[in-house]
Amino acid sequence: MFDFTDQVPFDGAEFAENPEPRCPCVLLLDTSSSMGGQPITELNKGLQVFKDELMSDHMSVKRVELSVVSFGPVNVETEFQTADTFYPPTLNANGMTPMGQAIEKGIELIQQRKEKYRENGISYYRPWIFLITDGAPTDNWQKAAKLIKDAESNKSLMFFAVGVQGANMDKLKQISVRDPLKLDGLRFRDLFSWLSNSLGSVSRSTPGDSVPLENPVTPGGWGMIE
Amino acid sequence: MVLSNATLPKCKDSKGHHIKAGKVIGRGGEGTVYEVEGKPGIVLKLYHKYDDERSKKITSMSHMKSERLLKYTAWPIDTVKDEGGKIIGLLMPSANGKEIHKLYSPKNRLNDFDNVSLPFLIHTAANIARSFAIVHENGQVIGDVNHGNIVVANDGTVKLIDCDSFQINTNGKLIFCKVGVATHQPPELQSKSLSNIVRTPNHDNFGIAIIIFQLLFMGRHPFSGRYLGSGDMPIEKAIEQHRFAYGKNAKQRDMQQPPGTLPLDFYSKELAELFEKAFSQSGSNNNNRPKATEWITVLEKLNKELVSCPLNQAHTFSKEHNNCPWCEYEGKTGLVLFTAVIKSKLGTENVFQLNLIWKKISSISPPYDQNLPDPFAYSQNPSEEIIKIGKKFKRKKIMRLSVAIILGIFSLLLTFSGGMGIYPIGGVIASIVLGLKKAKDLQFEEIYLGYENLNRKWISLLERWKKEASSDKFFSKLAELNDYKTKYTDIPNMRTLKLKQLEKDQRNRQLNEYLDSFYIQSSNIDSIGPSRKAVLQSYGIETARDVSKQSVLRVPGFGPSLTSNLVEWRKNIEKRFSFDPKKGIPKSDMYSLEKEIFSLKSDLEKKLTKGEAELIYIKTSINTRREILKRDADECVQLLGKAKANVDYLKNVL
Numbered sequence: 040m041f042d043f044t045d046q047v048p049f050d051g052a053e054f055a056e057n058p059e060p061r062c063p064c065v066l067l068l069d070t071s072s073s074m075g076g077q078p079i080t081e082l083n084k085g086l087q088v089f090k091d092e093l094m095s096d097h098m099s100v101k102r103v104e105l106s107v108v109s110f111g112p113v114n115v116e117t118e119f120q121t122a123d124t125f126y127p128p129t130l131n132a133n134g135m136t137p138m139g140q141a142i143e144k145g146i147e148l149i150q151q152r153k154e155k156y157r158e159n160g161i162s163y164y165r166p167w168i169f170l171i172t173d174g175a176p177t178d179n180w181q182k183a184a185k186l187i188k189d190a191e192s193n194k195s196l197m198f199f200a201v202g203v204q205g206a207n208m209d210k211l212k213q214i215s216v217r218d219p220l221k222l223d224g225l226r227f228r229d230l231f232s233w234l235s236n237s238l239g240s241v242s243r244s245t246p247g248d249s250v251p252l253e254n255p256v257t258p259g260g261w262g263m264i265e
Numbered sequence: 266m267v268l269s270n271a272t273l274p275k276c277k278d279s280k281g282h283h284i285k286a287g288k289v290i291g292r293g294g295e296g297t298v299y300e301v302e303g304k305p306g307i308v309l310k311l312y313h314k315y316d317d318e319r320s321k322k323i324t325s326m327s328h329m330k331s332e333r334l335l336k337y338t339a340w341p342i343d344t345v346k347d348e349g350g351k352i353i354g355l356l357m358p359s360a361n362g363k364e365i366h367k368l369y370s371p372k373n374r375l376n377d378f379d380n381v382s383l384p385f386l387i388h389t390a391a392n393i394a395r396s397f398a399i400v401h402e403n404g405q406v407i408g409d410v411n412h413g414n415i416v417v418a419n420d421g422t423v424k425l426i427d428c429d430s431f432q433i434n435t436n437g438k439l440i441f442c443k444v445g446v447a448t449h450q451p452p453e454l455q456s457k458s459l460s461n462i463v464r465t466p467n468h469d470n471f472g473i474a475i476i477i478f479q480l481l482f483m484g485r486h487p488f489s490g491r492y493l494g495s496g497d498m499p500i501e502k503a504i505e506q507h508r509f510a511y512g513k514n515a516k517q518r519d520m521q522q523p524p525g526t527l528p529l530d531f532y533s534k535e536l537a538e539l540f541e542k543a544f545s546q547s548g549s550n551n552n553n554r555p556k557a558t559e560w561i562t563v564l565e566k567l568n569k570e571l572v573s574c575p576l577n578q579a580h581t582f583s584k585e586h587n588n589c590p591w592c593e594y595e596g597k598t599g600l601v602l603f604t605a606v607i608k609s610k611l612g613t614e615n616v617f618q619l620n621l622i623w624k625k626i627s628s629i630s631p632p633y634d635q636n637l638p639d640p641f642a643y644s645q646n647p648s649e650e651i652i653k654i655g656k657k658f659k660r661k662k663i664m665r666l667s668v669a670i671i672l673g674i675f676s677l678l679l680t681f682s683g684g685m686g687i688y689p690i691g692g693v694i695a696s697i698v699l700g701l702k703k704a705k706d707l708q709f710e711e712i713y714l715g716y717e718n719l720n721r722k723w724i725s726l727l728e729r730w731k732k733e734a735s736s737d738k739f740f741s742k743l744a745e746l747n748d749y750k751t752k753y754t755d756i757p758n759m760r761t762l763k764l765k766q767l768e769k770d771q772r773n774r775q776l777n778e779y780l781d782s783f784y785i786q787s788s789n790i791d792s793i794g795p796s797r798k799a800v801l802q803s804y805g806i807e808t809a810r811d812v813s814k815q816s817v818l819r820v821p822g823f824g825p826s827l828t829s830n831l832v833e834w835r836k837n838i839e840k841r842f843s844f845d846p847k848k849g850i851p852k853s854d855m856y857s858l859e860k861e862i863f864s865l866k867s868d869l870e871k872k873l874t875k876g877e878a879e880l881i882y883i884k885t886s887i888n889t890r891r892e893i894l895k896r897d898a899d900e901c902v903q904l905l906g907k908a909k910a911n912v913d914y915l916k917n918v919l
């Protein structure tokens with residue numbers, strides 16, 4: 040009499056254990072050589088804070104999924120997973136700034152992840168891509184910019200760009216639909232704390248809703264608009 | 266930022282009594298909830314902002330409170346005002362337990378609840394239905410039913426919190442509920458502004474059906490499924506369009522239930538019908554979703570008809586299944602859904618037998634010794650494709666070498682001839698050489714990165730293996746049980762020791778009583794006249810019991826010789842004391858000793874009896890974890906070995 044309607048797919052266990060709707064977020068992190076020294080150290084600490092803050096929120100820990108992609112060169116550091124199984128990689132800085140390629144990779148990862156959700160009947164929130172850079176693309180970025188514009192206009196993606204000291208904000212403006220933000224000093228930890236909070240409010244809303252985010256561009260906030 | 270309590274305003278209840286906020290318990294969008302000092306069981310909610318309508322609402326609510334409401338909800342019992350008399354918060358009963366989403370989620374529940382079994386889930390679902398029924402019978406509506414507003418205690422009792430958001434009817438006048446989490450709102454309210462809408466029990470009845478579904482279908486949302494159309498299908502859109510993924514109309518509405526989920530009639534036909542009714546279009550059109558009371562009946566009936574799995578104590582299922590479906594489900598997914606229900610065998614007729622229990626415990630074999638495979642145990646051959654690339658590399662290397670030689674000859678020529686025209690040619694050749702090398706390096710880099718990624722994955726698997734699949738937990742539990750066993754066998758010894766101590770105490774008590782009956786005042790002691798006696802008395806030394814070398818020496822005017830006179834006097838009295846065992850140990854002392862022994866004994870018996878099931882449970886979960894990780898590891902090892910062979914091969918030809 041008892042019969043599962045379908046085979047449990049091999050990777051279905053993670054969704055059986057946790058069928059909550061997912062909010063996928065890709066971090067695109069610039070690890071070109073100019074990030075060396077203090078910036079990369081602070082960025083690594085920031086990732087740790089990010090994990091801890093997501094873990095401390097009982098909805099985020101079930102709903103927010105992270106993937107980290109470093110670029111300089113492009114490398115998928117961690118695949119999508121919830122914060123409890125996410126172990127922040129320790130990033131090293133060396134190489135160029137292939138930002139265009141990194142963005143394309145991020146979009147591709149999100150496509151694949153959404154496919155997994157669909158196969159497994161898991162609902163999802165609008166995915167986030169969060170880019171942090173201290174330079175300017177050294178590769179062709181026009182295609183990436185077009186992909187982002189299209190995805191933003193049909194509401195299938197939210198793209199945020201943050202420039203660290205030295206970033207070419209003009210280029211970022213051409214890539215991102217939203218105004219890129221300039222990080223105040225090396226306040227990566229505040230940035231990730233904000234990101235965790237924002238993803239937290241998203242993950243408590245309903246998939247599809249638009250959620251007002253706390254504005255980081257305030258006196259004392261980590262962000263500035265240039 | 267959390268306000269420190271020092272900056273909180275002074276609070277008074279409606280009768281003017283001071284209310285002192287204690288620790289912060291929780292924080293929401295509208296207020297912060299505190300313990301109340303000196304009032305266990307009552308909590309205080311202070312609002313972030315003043316709101317006139319809400320003040321009226323909670324005032325009326327506090328007048329409506331009743332025992333029935335308070336049993337199932339954190340209903341406001343009183344308003345709280347600041348010194349100026351403005352309403353700034355409310356008092357309510359505290360709700361102990363965890364939010365409902367922690368129970369329906371297989372990821373959380375085994376950690377957050379003591380015992381999770383199917384009967385427990387059903388029992389909790391029925392209690393939630395009761396809480397709804399009571400709110401409705403009072404003419405009120407919950408409105409914002411959601412995963413965080415129902416708190417479940419370890420015994421399955423529930424309390425609804427955030428009651429100040431309910432829709433309240435005071436003498437026919439409605440104060441609205443202006444909020445709602447869309448995943449739990451009915452189709453007719455989707456994509457509507459909730460601030461000005463009359464909510465009805467039929468709306469709540471949609472929310473309760475969602476919650477019950479989530480509890481019984483392992484955390485799945487009934488409107489989250491495979492959407493066969495194109496584009497995204499977020500939950501609230503699916504609700505609005507009646508796309509119940511498990512229903513009989515699902516296919517018609519381009520929906521399919523997610524793979525590996527329970528069929529709708531898994532528990533009973535009646536339950537399936539209630540869900541169909543609750544989530545159907547007619548449920549919203551005709552205002553006739555199943556009422557809270559209907560759920561209670563069906564759930565209670567279901568709970569009576571469950572049978573237990575012969576293999577796993579933790580499994581119970583509807584008797585219509587031939588085999589235990591949970592064994593199959595857990596086997597397929599590698600998840601553990603339920604905790605072993607541990608039945609204490611401490612009935613009156615069942616005498617605890619240590620030997621028997623211990624035999625059972627010690628016969629549980631530890632999890633199999635198992636290691637992850639070594640990815641580099643045997644060397645694999647590089648793949649065809651890589652060999653091809655390698656060959657290309659080799660060809661290019663030869664070419665590069667020959668170009669370099671030519672370049673060398675050119676420079677030699679250059680040195681000898683002193684001609685200038687050859688320089689540009691040298692430059693061109695050099696850039697070709699470098700260019701070739703760069704393209705090659707990039708290709709190698711990409712392959713190498715792939716290898717590094719796999720390696721990282723492998724390392725994280727190893728870490729998880731150590732953390733999640735080691736036998737340590739098993740052995741430490743076993744050691745703990747062994748410790749209980751030692752303590753248990755030692756109980757008779759311990760009792761004897763304690764009795765001896767009591768006897769000794771008793772002897773001391775009798776001696777003290779005896780010494781206390783000899784007053785210094787009325788005794789003849791060498792060189793101690795009335796005035797010295799008076800001095801002693803003023804220092805609290807009145808009877809033989811009070812006399813000791815130390816105590817007397819402290820008294821001014823009493824040197825060693827006077828002191829020793831007094832001590833001698835006491836010694837002589839002590840010699841004449843004889844212990845009367847017949848007076849015995851006071852009954853109350855005996856009673857508390859026996860009580861202590863009894864509770865220690867039954868505590869250990871309980872722990873040992875439970876221990877067997879716990880140890881089996883630990884073992885099974887270790888084995889299950891291992892199986893899952895092993896599956897991943899096998900796959901990773903295969904790929905990693907290959908990747909390493911590829912990289913090694915290429916390094917050689919580079």
Ligand SMILES: Nc1ncnc2c1ncn2[C@@H]1O[C@H](COP(=O)(O)OP(=O)(O)OP(=O)(O)O)[C@@H](O)[C@H]1O
Nearest residue numbers: 290291292293294295296298339358359360426427
């Ligand atoms: N009666 C109670 N007993 C114990 N804890 C409570 C009680 N009521 C609320 N809490 C805790 O305080 C938190 C906030 O409470 P509540 O939901 O009432 O606040 P709120 O500001 O109205 O929230 P929301 O913005 O979700 O409406 C809850 O999540 C819960 O952890």
Ligand SMILES: [Mg+2]
Nearest residue numbers: 293295427430
């Ligand atoms: Mg509220």
